[in-house]
Amino acid sequence: MQTELNRKPSVVFFSDIVGYTRLMGQDENAAFELMKLNLKIHQEVLANYRGTIIKELGDGILAVFETVPEALSASLEIQKICLAESKYKLRVGLQSGEIIFDHGDVFGDAVNVASRIQSVGVPSSIVFSDRVCKEIVHDEFFQTVKIGSFNLKNVSHTLELYSLTNPPLEVPKRAEILNNIKYQESNPWKSWVTIGGVFILVAMLIYSVFWNGAVWEKEKSVAVLPFVNLNGGSELDYFTDGLTENLIGQISKINSIKTISYSTMADYKNHNLPLDSIAEALQVTTILKGTVEQLNPGYRFKLQLIDAKENKNIWTDEYTREGTDLTQLQNDIAREIAKILDVNLTAEESIQIGKGETSSAEAYDLLFRAKSLYNEGFGDPQLFFDAAELLKKAIALDPNYALAYTLLAKTYFQIAYDEPNGNWYDMSLEMSSKALELEPKLAEGYSARGIVYYDLGQYSKAKNTLETALSFYPNLSDAIGNLATIDFVQGNLFEALQLQTKSSNLGPNSHLPYQNIGWIFKILGKQNEANQWFDKSLEISKNPVTYELKANSLIEQGKKSEALKLLGNISLQDSAEYNLRVAGSILFYSGDYDSAFKVWDISIRRNIKVGFDKYYSTPINYAYLLKKKGDSLRADSLLNAAVQVKIEAMSLGSEDYYLPLDIATAYAVKGQPFESMKYLQIAYDRGWRDYFFTEFNPAFEKLRSDNRYIKILKKIRTDIDSVNQKLTSTSLQRDK
Template identity: 50%
Template sequence: MSLDYSRKQSVVFFSDIVGYTRLMGKDEDKAFALMRQNLQIHQEVLSNFRGKIIKELGDGILAVFETVPEALAASLEIQRQQSLIPDMSIRIGLHIGDIIFDKGDVFGDAVNLASRIQGIGVPNCLLISEQVKDQIPPNSEFHTSRLGPFRLKNVDHPVELFAVTNAPLAIPKRTEIIKNIQYQEKNPWKFWAVLGATAFILVYLIYSVFWNNPIWEKEKSVAILPFANSSENPDQEFFSEGLTEDVISQVSKIGSIKVISEEAVQGFKNTDFPLDSIAKILDVSTILKGNVQWIGDRIQINVQLIDPEESRNLWAETYNREATDIFKVQADIATEIARVLNSSLSSEERSLLSKTQTSSFEAYELHLKGRELYSRYDKQSVLEAIEYFKAALKEDPNYALAYASLADCYAQLSYYGEGDQWQDSSLEMSSKALAIDPYLAEGFKSQGNVYYYRGQNEYAKISFEKALASNPNLSSAIGNLATVYFVAGNLTEALKLQKKSVALNPTNFLPYQISGWIYRVLDQFDLANDWLDRSSSLQKDPITIEQKAFIEIENGNQNRALNFIDSLFTGDKDTTALEYSTAGTIAFFSGDWDRTKEFLTKSIEKTPEFEQDEYFTSPILLAYIFKEENDRQKAEELWEQANSVRMLAMEHFGDDFNLYLDLAQLEAIKGDRLQAINYLFIAEAKGLRDDFYIINNPIFKNYLKEPKVLSILEMIQKERIQANQTLQSSDLQRNR
């Protein structure tokens, strides 16, 4: 047994098919069919009651539960379903006690005792120990009958047993239990016969299930390509797209499987790209293809899981269901992918997969239409999406996911400049979503987004972490959490999350860009350039160009840095405010004042509402230029505007070091050295790890010999050294 085992009080569940060995001798095919049906019932029911299957014992099941009511409810439901199957009867035994969990198995006296209790039962009964009986809540729906104490084999004390008497359970007599005990003691050969039959069953199952489908030993990863719309009505396109997103969301809840984000797979919609090429681009070992077709009021979904490297099918299924069964189909697909990829599901994962957001297909369809509109990311589409989400909530007022989608829309309205009051509305909607479903990842993600917009980074961090606890592959939450860590100065954690974001969304330029940015801050310039180049290969972005120019400036190559400016103005398109601002910033740090003035002035002209933007830095850099040129009036106008908007922003964004860095620059321009240094201290404490903005900044050129500034730079240097050591240690561990 390993040293990393854990001990926990749990309810131990044993079940066994009565007369299975005899049935095997008469009709093997029927016996195998019953065993498979028995396993399927156990998997479905136990997942609904947070039960965890530990192992399959041929015709029996060993499982554990956290609470007695859940174990009893699951046992009763299993017996109810089994009673409807001809020639099927099982017995179940429950006991509670401390057990040891080690490498997916369980050990301890409680396990052995539960097995003994099950073994002496009669067909269709549910036997429980006194310890289980004592934990049934008062006024419970479960009723019991005392059978008395019994001496069980290899148990050194009498065991008080009770039978649960709820219909359709059989209620054994005490004499029947005693006969079963005596029969077992007189017929020890039966144990070996059952063991032999079980071994034969297991060998047969291994042969039949895995002979042509070896246990999956490659990376557990999947790209779920957009489902094709095979319906005659092209207006049903929204449904196939929404179903794709929902299946991705379901599989993403399985922590042991890497699931490529919906954004990344959209690029392969309706393409003839070879599957092995798609697999290489997305870095996955399997691909799921599917199509959706409406046949009257029924829906047919065909899915196929493929190993693209070996060009072979791993699993295929056709679901022909009523529309209202669509939610179960999503869970079934996720469960089958986990099975094929040899990923065991935790009880929490099974519970998340079995949960349905709504029982109303009408509400679901309205929600899909709203999501399709929201994904266009323009103001008018968001306004239209809001109406669809509201309509979905009229159909089902308890549709938590629709509330989360409304929260996203309201936050987007705030982003479009419609007013910060929409952030309050967004938080209200995400709160409603989480009140209905406390484990809804999308609700926590929406909540975290608003907290981040408001600069409440600690609250944002908590929300994103809760989102990832329910959906470990939610790439949007991973990227946003990485940004929160970056702003807080935790570079190693930010980099780890950005790399995970790259793995889940390898066609998005942003995580590559930020990873390169982090490596530049850590003075690992070769790695920084590599990541930034990969970002540029996906999308040309001004910030990527700025970061590459900063690397040249840090290496003393100002002229090479200035050469990057030309790449911002290629093509016939209209130059954006961000491109002018980036060009001006590169020129500023490279010491080219004329081009700085030209580009930053144009960036302000392109930004009509710049006076309300606390992160727009062009006015600060221009104020310094005008002061150096003795144009005090222009310098003071820009200084006042930049200072006032940041002083107001501190009330809402007090956790963001960027504000304090900007205020330090403004105070240095004003000439207040003491206050400028004070703001630099605060910026470092809040997470400033990029000393480029101090060492290479013309505004601070006369501050670099100040003892207090040197102490700030020393603190940043220590943080950088510590981060590099942590990363080096992690790399060494991975390479072992």
């Protein structure tokens, strides 16, 4: 009768001394002593982790463990000892599965797979399969990175390989694994010299074909197209969009990879454009495409990274995920992209990828649903309230879900726009505080906090907070744009220009960076460049502010008739509030006071019923026109109301220059030069540099000969000259 085989789930361990064969040929005695030392180290370490040595394989060791954590801990300790000894290096490979124990030996697929995994590693590495990785997904001690999917010799199925990244281990690059596989599959020649020569030639050929000429290897950049829902219908769109946004967020945490922001990539949903056209428009070298198919249970994801210039596949992979594994998918893909593009993650980047995420699949799904509503909320503010309710449910499921708190903070911030009398700002700050309590280095939490400070005019706090966010996450596009704006209003034009340029590179479909770059060039007196940027901004969005800035530039050049023509692009039929303000401003600075008065009169009568907000400047120049008409009583009433609101805002901590500039203009209209110059100096000290608003405002006509005014304008022009010199110097250095 046949005896039943002894089967047992185990973790198979293979190690191998790197370069042992070469050492044996050079000094057999030294090689033998090295083998004895290696065995001794393995015996001592494995004894502490319930590991069993099955047999010695010349320069290698085959062992088994009962659990994955014990196997990895032993492997890590062995590698540390070897590196400290500095006498030799090891490759270690692991696989888990059911194996057969028979007469002191072990058999089974896991044994074969572990051997193959070890053989394709690099010196001082610990490589293992996804089966091993799944058993430590919640163990924070073990730091891992996915290397990719591979077909190993004599292994019937594709393997997803991972590497332990705990110091001082080496982490194999995908290219190194592929080269090792190719080397193993090649037919051996009759001599090692010939093998070495062939290997060098093959390596050179591979390098020249796949790496040396590949633009994507040199210019590391990626645009992630919105994932395609293979199930049809729109029920799954919230999930595919959320996954796309999250994945872009994780990849963009890798500073050396230019990653286009989700706000731009969302415009390419359901596109029919050629990939090379998209890549050219976005100035990237690779495109990542993906599909999502809902299974029962779980999801299937198929990914494809494409060399946009050559229209060739760089990498393809397929994942099936459900439950806890699903929430980590975006992080695995981000690390995989880094490997493919041959990018070594910094310690901080490794920490930031996946930071603040949840292990709850249900909470993860709720956040995706909330993101969908949040993104649609800019067209329907009620959806922000709906998003907030979903986020509260996600937090109830996982009270440690830091990213849910962060999105809730951003949602409350958006609600504040439509509910200015509520305590939404305080609630937003409370939610970002909770996120940062859970994850003190969560960049998204600092960014959410920074935009509240920014909107409150507390620029010092906002700048510190946003700079902290970018110290952890240098490509966080929202934080970059907001920090650029703060630098601008504080008068740091050179720094603002650098940040706005970076923002435009990460989000080339957003009109705001181009608008702000144009504004900076206008201030610097570079009107041709300014108008080019304004036109680029207007190609994306017919924003009335951009038309106003372009009109101001034309007025500075003495082209008032051309400035007035721009009014044809600003609709006044529906009496949209901001359009009234902008149209009136263009008319006013062009000298068409009667038309400006008529347009602004509609705005004034509407706003006087609800009260003026702190940034409402229209009453001040409107009051100037009232005085010209002889209605000084009404003019002074409007001016006093506007000044009171703005002084109160300054007393509450608002630091921007707009408020004192408006107050200075109001006192100029009132004919109080001392007060006007007092607040104009404050405006300059806070960062005001666009002298258009005084030099071309008739309210300052009598003050332009005032020595105090002349002194302030001289400082501004000195500052502008300094920025232009920096720009010239930077350009010269770049051209060398």
